[in-house]
Amino acid sequence: xxxxxxxxxxxxxxxxxxxxxxxxxxxxxxxxxxxxxxxxxxxxxxxxxxxxxxxxxxxxxxxxxxxxxxxxxxxxxxxxxxxxxxxxxxxxxxxxxxxxxxxxxxxxxxxxxxxxxxxxxxxxxxxxxxxxxxxxxxxxxxxxxxxxxxxxxxxxxxxxxxxxxxxxxxxxxxxxxxxxxxxxxxxxxxxxxxxxxxxxxxxxxxxxxxxxxxxxxxxxxxxxxxxxxxxxxxxxxxxxxxxxxxxxxxxxxxxxxxxxxxxxxxxxxxxxxxxxxxxxxxxxxxxxxxxxxxxxxxxxxxxxxxxxxxxxxxxxxxxxxxxxxxxxxxxxxxxxxxxxxxxxxxxxxxxxxxxxxxxx
Amino acid sequence: xxxxxxxxxxxxxxxxxxxxxxxxxxxxxxxxxxxxxxxxxxxxxxxxxxxxxxxxxxxxxxxxxxxxxxxxxxxxxxxxxxxxxxxxxxxxxxxxxxxxxxxxxxxxxxxxxxxxxxxxxxxxxxxxxxxxxxxxxxxxxxxxxxxxxxxxxxxxxxxxxxxxxxxxxxxxxxxxxxxxxxxxxxxxxxxxxxxxxxxxxxxxxxxxxxxxxxxxxxxxxxxxxxxxxxxxxxxxxxxxxxxxxxxxxxxxxxxx
Numbered sequence: 116x117x118x119x120x121x122x123x124x125x126x127x128x129x130x131x132x133x134x135x136x137x138x139x140x141x142x143x144x145x146x147x148x149x150x151x152x153x154x155x156x157x158x159x160x161x162x163x164x165x166x167x168x169x170x171x172x173x174x175x176x177x178x179x180x181x182x183x184x185x186x187x188x189x190x191x192x193x194x195x196x197x198x199x200x201x202x203x204x205x206x207x208x209x210x211x212x213x214x215x216x217x218x219x220x221x222x223x224x225x226x227x228x229x230x231x232x233x234x235x236x237x238x239x240x241x242x243x244x245x246x247x248x249x250x251x252x253x254x255x256x257x258x259x260x261x262x263x264x265x266x267x268x269x270x271x272x273x274x275x276x277x278x279x280x281x282x283x284x285x286x287x288x289x290x291x292x293x294x295x296x297x298x299x300x301x302x303x304x305x306x307x308x309x310x311x312x313x314x315x316x317x318x319x320x321x322x323x324x325x326x327x328x329x330x331x332x333x334x335x336x337x338x339x340x341x342x343x344x345x346x347x348x349x350x351x352x353x354x355x356x357x358x359x360x361x362x363x364x365x366x367x368x369x370x371x372x373x374x375x376x377x378x379x380x381x382x383x384x385x386x387x388x389x390x391x392x393x394x395x396x397x398x399x400x401x402x403x404x405x406x407x408x409x410x411x412x413x414x415x416x417x418x419x420x421x422x423x424x425x426x427x428x429x430x431x432x433x434x435x436x437x438x439x440x441x442x443x444x445x446x447x448x449x450x451x452x453x454x455x456x457x458x459x460x461x462x463x464x465x466x467x468x469x470x471x472x473x474x475x
Numbered sequence: 476x477x478x479x480x481x482x483x484x485x486x487x488x489x490x491x492x493x494x495x496x497x498x499x500x501x502x503x504x505x506x507x508x509x510x511x512x513x514x515x516x517x518x519x520x521x522x523x524x525x526x527x528x529x530x531x532x533x534x535x536x537x538x539x540x541x542x543x544x545x546x547x548x549x550x551x552x553x554x555x556x557x558x559x560x561x562x563x564x565x566x567x568x569x570x571x572x573x574x575x576x577x578x579x580x581x582x583x584x585x586x587x588x589x590x591x592x593x594x595x596x597x598x599x600x601x602x603x604x605x606x607x608x609x610x611x612x613x614x615x616x617x618x619x620x621x622x623x624x625x626x627x628x629x630x631x632x633x634x635x636x637x638x639x640x641x642x643x644x645x646x647x648x649x650x651x652x653x654x655x656x657x658x659x660x661x662x663x664x665x666x667x668x669x670x671x672x673x674x675x676x677x678x679x680x681x682x683x684x685x686x687x688x689x690x691x692x693x694x695x696x697x698x699x700x701x702x703x704x705x706x707x708x709x710x711x712x713x714x715x716x717x718x719x720x721x722x723x724x725x726x727x728x729x730x731x
Contacts, residue, residue, distance in 0.1 A: 252585060257572070341568035345630075348528045349582050350557040 130155040132326035136164025141442040155186040221420045242354040251355045265326040266368035278378035281383025305384030311411040314376035319422035324453035327430035331451035334434025335444040360428040369423035429455040480507040487536035509671045514691035519676045556612040561631030561639045567623035568616040576611035601629040621652035
């Protein structure tokens with residue numbers, strides 16, 4: 116049982132009998148000017164659950180205002196330990212800010228993010244210029260290793276996914292076209308679809324998940340291990356040393372992977388048409404050849420180059436700006452993939468509009 | 476003869492973004508000194524180190540290194556300072572994708588026009604200096620934490636710097652490895668005349684290697700003591716320094 120009495124500027128709490136986590140406490144809230152005296156000479160038994168709720172009730176009192184010398188020794192020692200440092204709650208400025216200030220704060224933080232992004236892109240452009248002038252420093256061994264990882268090692272997954280996309284396009288298209296007896300045009304549908312945009316988009320999505328994530332995780336882990344600090348204090352540009360070889364590797368491998376994706380997609384379409392829709396192979400090849408336009412193919416490859424740049428920039432940006440713990444590396448990896456895909460879709464929209472305007 | 480100061484700070488305020496962690500930091504580091512930056516956990520020792528090495532900007536005040544204004548100087552002058560400095564990070568910060576030889580060779584390849592053969596010779600010598608002779612082809616993941624620190628030191632010494640910074644060199648090391656690293660620091664200071672700046676709160680290291688020191692006080696957010704650590708222990712200028720240098724044990728004895 117806890118009895119609370121107020122005498123002048125002192126609150127006297129008398130603790131008696133059996134005390135546990137369910138014992139009700141009626142200690143008033145935060146009263147900084149009040150002193151609190153805990154008396155416990157008649158306590159029969161107590162447990163740490165009670166000390167927990169007692170500490171919770173007293174934590175906002177200044178420790179010099181609390182007297183607990185008349186408590187059982189164990190309880191007094193526990194409270195003394197718990198009160199050794201002043202109670203300090205983390206400030207949550209957003210909860211206290213008025214609505215307009217919160218909006219302003221979000222705006223300021225957004226502008227900081229935009230500034231950081233633009234600074235990073237500027238650094239990359241400067242590095243590129245340095246590379247053209249032969250002044251950028253990175254190890255060629257690193258470049259070949261990165262190229263091998265995002266080029267040859269991606270062939271299998273890009274081939275498989277593109278084959279399946281071609282197959283799906285052919286199935287879905289043929290079901291509709293069959294109603295008009297025009298299932299032979301599936302070959303044109305798959306060829307135009309894959310070469311113009313689907314090959315590039317699918318390769319982009321695969322590379323964002325595979326390579327972009329790997330860039331962010333690798334560079335993020337380097338941040339955690341202070342390797343980026345080491346580079347900076349050695350006077351070596353992290354953009355030259357880490358971003359440039361990754362950007363170059365993706366810019367080189369993306370067009371080749373897109374070529375492969377286009378071919379595998381067309382092969383997937385052929386597989387469906389020949390095996391399931393009884394279209395002769397020669398007919399499929401004839402319609403494919405007729406629907407293959409260099410313009411479409413080059414537009415697809417150009418998309419791929421842009422996507423490669425986006426994936427490399429997003430992966431490296433989130434890696435370089437990663438925090439210094441394991442959680443941050445996970446977050447950086449996720450952001451690298453999500454932002455890469457979002458920016459690829461946005462750029463696809465913009466490029467499609469531009470191509471339409473230019474009549475390409 | 477008057478000592479030549481290799482580093483001088485005046486009214487330096489340091490911190491992250493808008494938050495000031497330490498202010499009014501004014502101290503001089505003589506050339507060839509072993510200078511300890513000490514203080515309790517979270518007092519701003521590593522932040523001071525990061526500011527001195529140019530990783531984060533100072534809020535205000537000035538830093539002069541080798542006579543160069545390290546805050547407002549032009550990038551070329553700062554690069555010269557960087558070339559004459561080496562840093563051993565807490566974790567070693569070796570590049571995990573490179574062998575020890577490639578790690579040590581990196582600053583040499585960046586700043587010198589030595590032939591690959593000459594670089595290999597220097598790398599082998601620097602690794603031998605830190606007790607890692609023959610470890611050129613090893614990757615950081617293949618060696619122990621203490622060896623990683625020594626390899627990091629070999630990289631820091633690659634360009635024969637005038638100043639070497641150590642961030643918590645004893646962290647994560649057993650007492651023997653920690654003592655060996657302290658001995659190595661003393662040897663490097665003695666034989667090469669390198670100015671050593673060590674951020675640590677390891678008392679055994681502080682007393683074993685420190686010639687001069689500053690004590691950063693978290694409460695007052697500034698330097699609360701300067702001088703030789705052994706002298707500070709004999710004549711502590713305030714209670715915080717006394718508590719820190721005696722691990723609070725003498726204080727407990729007194730209260731008993």
